[in-house]
Every structure is written in structure tokens, then in C-alpha cells.
Amino acid sequence: MIQPITYQFVQGCFPKRDSAAHKYKNGFVTTFVGSFQYPGAARLCCHAAAQAGAGGVYALLPESLWPLIGSIPAEVIPYMIKEHDGVLSIVDSVENFLVIKEKSSAILLGPGIGRHASLSNLLKSMLSMTELPCVIDGDGLSILGQLGENFLIQHSHGRWLLTPHQGEWQQLLKSFEYNPALSPQELAAKWGCTILLKGFPSHIYTVDGQIYVNTTGNPAATTAGCGDVLAGLIAGYLAQGLSPDQSACVGIYLAGQAADRLVATTRRHSVMATEILAELATNQLTK
Numbered sequence: 651m652i653q654p655i656t657y658q659f660v661q662g663c664f665p666k667r668d669s670a671a672h673k674y675k676n677g678f679v680t681t682f683v684g685s686f687q688y689p690g691a692a693r694l695c696c697h698a699a700a701q702a703g704a705g706g707v708y709a710l711l712p713e714s715l716w717p718l719i720g721s722i723p724a725e726v727i728p729y730m731i732k733e734h735d736g737v738l739s740i741v742d743s744v745e746n747f748l749v750i751k752e753k754s755s756a757i758l759l760g761p762g763i764g765r766h767a768s769l770s771n772l773l774k775s776m777l778s779m780t781e782l783p784c785v786i787d788g789d790g791l792s793i794l795g796q797l798g799e800n801f802l803i804q805h806s807h808g809r810w811l812l813t814p815h816q817g818e819w820q821q822l823l824k825s826f827e828y829n830p831a832l833s834p835q836e837l838a839a840k841w842g843c844t845i846l847l848k849g850f851p852s853h854i855y856t857v858d859g860q861i862y863v864n865t866t867g868n869p870a871a872t873t874a875g876c877g878d879v880l881a882g883l884i885a886g887y888l889a890q891g892l893s894p895d896q897s898a899c900v901g902i903y904l905a906g907q908a909a910d911r912l913v914a915t916t917r918r919h920s921v922m923a924t925e926i927l928a929e930l931a932t933n934q935l936t937k
């Protein structure tokens with residue numbers, strides 16, 4: 651049965667914060683997002699994760715992004731990865747990753763990292779070294795395709811959440827030599843991961859065969875960067891203890907609702923990713 655994501659469902663999922671809260675109890679997100687080519691992906695993902703209420707956000711950032719550090723939100727704690735001829739140092743990446751993942755409760759990998767051949771080993775190392783729940787989006791999905799279906803099945807164990815748009819989904823199926831028409835429901839169960847397939851409407855396929863359909867959103871949000879905001883939001887909720895299924899439902903519902911409110915108030919046909927963030931800063935969930 652397909653279950654619509656409702657206001658009540660989302661409200662019921664929200665993390666509670668009691669008076670004994672402190673930042674580490676609220677959950678940190680370790681991010682590996684962005685590159686010299688895509689600095690905006692780092693900015694949008696990290697901002698969204700922090701705004702979702704994560705206690706803190708760590709960002710593994712390539713050396714080449716360091717001159718742009720001022721564009722990364724001030725709340726984010728950056729760790730620099732050295733680069734040699736545009737290739738990230740795997741030793742440096744893994745050492746930093748090991749330090750910050752110990753203080754984190756969720757991981758976000760992929761948006762805007764690019765597709766250099768060397769990233770395959772890097773992602774493989776990171777994903778093999780942690781038991782934390784993990785959102786994989788953007789270029790991370792393309793690299794996951796190279797790592798192979800067996801790697802996915804061996805490591806996911808219900809903790810990973812894939813957030814492809816239709817293009818990324820088709821590419822992933824092609825990499826694993828599947829029929830493009832195959833149902834994500836079957837694959838979520840086989841792979842042991844939650845799949846959020848973005849579109850209109852977006853669907854969430856869970857490991858146990860449940861399908862959720864989003865009831866918010868509109869094509870105004872089909873602009874570059876809105877997916878990065880979504881990935882950051884989801885990682886932020888994951889860090890606060892929501893399950894991958896809940897985090898996906900809450901993130902897609904809130905991002906869609908923000909786009910709906912923006913269209914209703916501005917009468918525009920298009921919204922920017924930073925406008926979604928600004929809207930969510932003033933109105934999180936509305937009835």
C-alpha cells in the first residue's frame with residue numbers, strides 16, 4: 651500500500667529537545683560534499699543540515715575550496731583535505747573522516763564532489779569504515795554505481811538512504827545492469843537501503859516494502875541546488891535520531907511545503923535553493 655506523507659505524520663516524526671540537551675546529544679553530521687567545481691553544493695548541504703537542527707556539522711573540504719571558506723556557513727566546522735594536482739589525498743581524507751565520524755551520528759556523502767576516478771577508493775574507504783546512517787546523493791550515487799551492487803548490499807544494512815533524481819536513478823540501474831523499468835520497491839529490499847526517488851511526486855521506498863508518496867512540492871523547485879538542500883535537511887534529521895525512512899519523509903515534505911508557500915506568496919514559477927532555506931528558517935512546518 652502507498653502511504654501519503656501527511657502533516658500529522660511529519661509532526662509526529664520531529665525530534666524532541668529536552669532541557670538536558672546539548673549539541674553532542676543533538677547529533678552531528680559529517681559531510682563530504684562540494685568541490686572546486688561545485689562550492690555551492692557544500693554551502694547548501696551544510697547550511698540545510700545545520701538548519702534542520704543537527705547539533706553541529708563537520709565538512710571535509712578540499713584544499714582548493716579553502717579560499718572560499720567564507721561562503722560556508724559560520725556554524726560549520728571545516729576539515730581541510732590536501733590535494734595533489736587536483737586529486738584529494740586519500741590518507742588525509744580518511745584520517746580526518748575517522749576523527750570526525752566518531753563525534754557524529756550521521757553522514758552525508760556525494761553532492762558536488764565530482765567524479766574523478768580516485769574518488770571511488772575514497773568513498774569505498776569511508777563507507778566501509780562506519781556503521782553510521784548515511785545519505786548518498788549526487789556524484790556519490792554515480793560512484794556507488796562503480797563500486798557495484800554487492801558492495802551496496804554488504805554495507806548498507808538498512809542504514810543507507812539513496813536520494814536519486816530520475817537521471818541518477820537510471821544511471822545507477824544501468825551500472826548494475828538492471829532493466830530501467832525495474833521497481834525501486836524491489837531494489838530497496840534487495841539492497842537493504844531506503845530509496846527516495848525524486849520527481850513529481852517523489853516516492854520513498856523502504857527496506858520493508860513500504861512506499862510513501864509526498865504530498866507537497868511543485869515544479870518551481872526544479873532548479874539546481876534544491877536537491878542539495880534536500881540532502882542536507884535529510885542528513886540533519888538523520889543525525890537527530892530519525893530513521894532513514896522518517897528523515898526522507900520529513901525532508902521531502904518540508905522542502906516541498908516551503909516551495910509551495912513561496913509560489914503562493916510570490917506568484918513566481920521558479921524558486922531558488924537559497925530561498926527554500928530562507929523560507930524554512932522562518933516557517934518550518936505549516937498546516
Ligand SMILES: NC(=O)C1=CN([C@@H]2O[C@H](COP(=O)(O)OP(=O)(O)OC[C@H]3O[C@@H](n4cnc5c(N)ncnc54)[C@H](OP(=O)(O)O)[C@@H]3O)[C@@H](O)[C@H]2O)[C@@H](O)CC1
Pocket residue numbers: 687688689690691692760761762763764787788789790815816817818874875876877878
Ligand atoms: N550549486 C552546486 O554546486 C550544485 C551542484 N550540483 C551537483 O552537481 C553534480 C551533478 O549533478 P547533476 O544533477 O547535474 O547530475 P548529472 O549526472 O549531470 O545528471 C543529470 C543528467 O541526468 C538526466 N536527467 C534525467 N532526469 C533528470 C532529472 N529529473 N533531474 C536531473 N537530471 C535528469 C539529464 O539528462 P537528460 O535526461 O536531460 O538527457 C542530465 O543530463 C551532483 O553532485 C550535484 O550534487 C547540483 O546539485 C546542482 C547545484
Ligand SMILES: Nc1ncnc2c1ncn2[C@@H]1O[C@H](COP(=O)(O)OP(=O)(O)O)[C@@H](O)[C@H]1O
Pocket residue numbers: 788814815848849850852867868869870871872873874875876877878879880902905
Ligand atoms: N517534477 C518535479 N516536480 C516537483 N519537484 C521536483 C520535480 N523533480 C524534482 N523535484 C524536486 O526538486 C528538487 C531538485 O532535486 P535535484 O534534481 O536533485 O536537484 P540538484 O541536484 O540540481 O540540486 C528536489 O527537492 C526534488 O524533490
